[in-house]
Amino acid sequence: MQYSAKPLKISRLKRPLTGEIDLPADKSITHRAIMLASCAKGKSEIRNWLDSHDTRATLEILISIGTEATIEDKKLIIQGKNMQFQEPKDILDAKNSGTSARLIAGILSTQNFFSVMTGDESLRKRPMDRVIEPLRQMGAQIDARGGGRSLPMAIRGGRLKGIEFENKRASAQVKSSIILAGLGAEGNIRVFEPILSRDHTERMLGFLGLKIKTAQEREGYYVELEGGQIVPGFDIVCPADPSSAAFLASAAALIEGSNLRLRRVLLNKTRIGFFEKLSQMGAKVAFENVREEFGDIVGDIRVEYSGRLKAVEVKPEEVPRMIDEIVMLAVLMAVAKGSSAVRGAKELRVKESDRIKAIVKNLRAMGADIEELEDGFEIEGVESLKGAYIETFSDHRVAMAFSIAGLIADGETYIDNPDCVGVSFRDFYEKIGQIAGFEIP
Numbered sequence: 312m313q314y315s316a317k318p319l320k321i322s323r324l325k326r327p328l329t330g331e332i333d334l335p336a337d338k339s340i341t342h343r344a345i346m347l348a349s350c351a352k353g354k355s356e357i358r359n360w361l362d363s364h365d366t367r368a369t370l371e372i373l374i375s376i377g378t379e380a381t382i383e384d385k386k387l388i389i390q391g392k393n394m395q396f397q398e399p400k401d402i403l404d405a406k407n408s409g410t411s412a413r414l415i416a417g418i419l420s421t422q423n424f425f426s427v428m429t430g431d432e433s434l435r436k437r438p439m440d441r442v443i444e445p446l447r448q449m450g451a452q453i454d455a456r457g458g459g460r461s462l463p464m465a466i467r468g469g470r471l472k473g474i475e476f477e478n479k480r481a482s483a484q485v486k487s488s489i490i491l492a493g494l495g496a497e498g499n500i501r502v503f504e505p506i507l508s509r510d511h512t513e514r515m516l517g518f519l520g521l522k523i524k525t526a527q528e529r530e531g532y533y534v535e536l537e538g539g540q541i542v543p544g545f546d547i548v549c550p551a552d553p554s555s556a557a558f559l560a561s562a563a564a565l566i567e568g569s570n571l572r573l574r575r576v577l578l579n580k581t582r583i584g585f586f587e588k589l590s591q592m593g594a595k596v597a598f599e600n601v602r603e604e605f606g607d608i609v610g611d612i613r614v615e616y617s618g619r620l621k622a623v624e625v626k627p628e629e630v631p632r633m634i635d636e637i638v639m640l641a642v643l644m645a646v647a648k649g650s651s652a653v654r655g656a657k658e659l660r661v662k663e664s665d666r667i668k669a670i671v672k673n674l675r676a677m678g679a680d681i682e683e684l685e686d687g688f689e690i691e692g693v694e695s696l697k698g699a700y701i702e703t704f705s706d707h708r709v710a711m712a713f714s715i716a717g718l719i720a721d722g723e724t725y726i727d728n729p730d731c732v733g734v735s736f737r738d739f740y741e742k743i744g745q746i747a748g749f750e751i752p
């Protein structure tokens with residue numbers, strides 16, 4: 312991804328973060344809402360959608376295959392194609408978005424036409440075989456670079472058959488890709504996963520009245536969908552993204568005197584592992600007004616500063632519930648009292664960047680005591696961090712987590728590519744300025 316590479320200077324924040332704030336909508340929910348609305352029979356309205364680089368990639372791909380969409384204010388109106396898409400005239404570009412590439416591959420697999428999908432430099436390094444294999448088993452013809460492993464991939468879809476698939480890792484992208492392919496399949500699809508990954512796709516489809524079953528089985532979970540069902544048009548108001556909330560919550564937990572309320576955040580249990588850890592570390596974290604909306608769980612999060620944080624460990628089975636928040640968690644661990652560790656998080660090496668490498672390199676530059684593991688890291692907490700030049704690897708979550716680190720570090724911190732935050736949180740710096748009472752240029 313190429314963004315303007317002008318570094319951003321961040322200095323220590325000397326005042327507390329207080330008040331209430333609305334955050335951008337959830338990325339996973341917005342992707343799914345756009346995709347399901349495109350597959351639906353009828354019109355859908357997606358209110359408070361996340362308008363970011365990643366979700367725009369999803370929208371543009373779906374428009375390239377015939378979806379009609381209009382944007383009015385913060386509302387996205389989509390005329391669904393009832394699974395009758397058109398062959399794209401050109402290569403589809405998922406840009407930096409793994410969710411776009413992997414989930415839309417499921418939709419394209421149901422279509423009796425030829426399409427090619429690519430992505431930016433980062434996405435072209437990320438594994439695609441995890442979706443290509445099950446989609447091939449369902450009957451799609453797919454070829455891809457590197458012996459079927461990487462983008463670009465070429466898909467010729469058609470009438471698919473059902474599948475029983477044992478997902479070796481807890482990956483919501485793999486599960487959701489198969490479920491979307493199931494919308495155009497004959498026969499049932501059944502996906503088993505060892506640990507429940509984010510289950511927004513199955514919740515949304517259940518909410519829309521489709522026959523979909525989820526249950527705990529053996530040591531894990533499965534989801535079962537009757538193939539070929541029609542998705543009706545729908546209206547949804549997307550909740551705020553807990554992964555974006557994690558950055559602001561961390562700032563509040565680190566800066567003395569802070570007390571912040573984050574409004575109407577998605578609180579699905581597969582997404583709140585980070586907040587549970589933050590609470591175990593000693594910060595005051597409360598979920599308030601918890602309720603069900605559009606088939607998922609939402610509520611407010613209150614975070615209050617309560618002294619220096621304590622060290623904490625993350626076990627392999629806990630990783631899926633906080634996978635996108637681990638860069639932020641590592642920063643918290645770096646200044647927490649005692650020895651912290653994250654294990655069983657090898658997936659971090661194939662995210663928007665190699666996040667284990669990014670964490671270790673940047674935290675070391677800031678004076679932290681950290682050891683790299685193949686599947687995680689060990690940290691001995693220090694009293695304070697020092698400002699440093701941060702290499703984001705154009706990864707939005709690295710940029711945001713280390714910007715928060717910059718707010719508590721001695722001296723100045725430089726973020727090498729601040730614009731990459733737009734992948735999930737375009738106005739990240741404005742929001743921090745808003746609650747801190749100043750403007751970050």
Ligand code: S3P
Pocket residue numbers: 338339342410481482483484485487508509634635658
């Ligand atoms: C996502 C699933 C997760 C997550 C990603 C979004 C989704 O990836 O890290 O940011 O929306 O399904 P995996 O399914 O690869 O774990």
